[in-house]
Amino acid sequence: MPSTTVHIPDRLLSKIDQIIKEKSISRNRFIVEACEQALNNSIGQWPEGFFESELNGDNLILLREGVSEMEEAIISMRKNRRDAAL
Secondary structure, three states: OOOOOOOHHHHHHHHHHHHHHHOOOOOOHHHHHHHHHHEEEEEEOOOOOOOOOOOHHHHHHHHHHHHHHHHHHHHHOOOOOOOOOO
């Protein structure tokens, strides 16, 4: 199994050590389970505020133009269903 080095602040490591002592598990087991839980909880969810935009008028226009150009390029490169909308 691959390994990695993680630098954990003393305050956090102290809290982890308290929990692993109570659960009678290793630090490694605790960290692996915490990572698995974090990954399972975030599957399919966008970060909060991901779709919020603070673009001003000019930047929003540039973004829309860029999206249109990208869409046109994708459609022109498709081998089939050239006229199908994305």
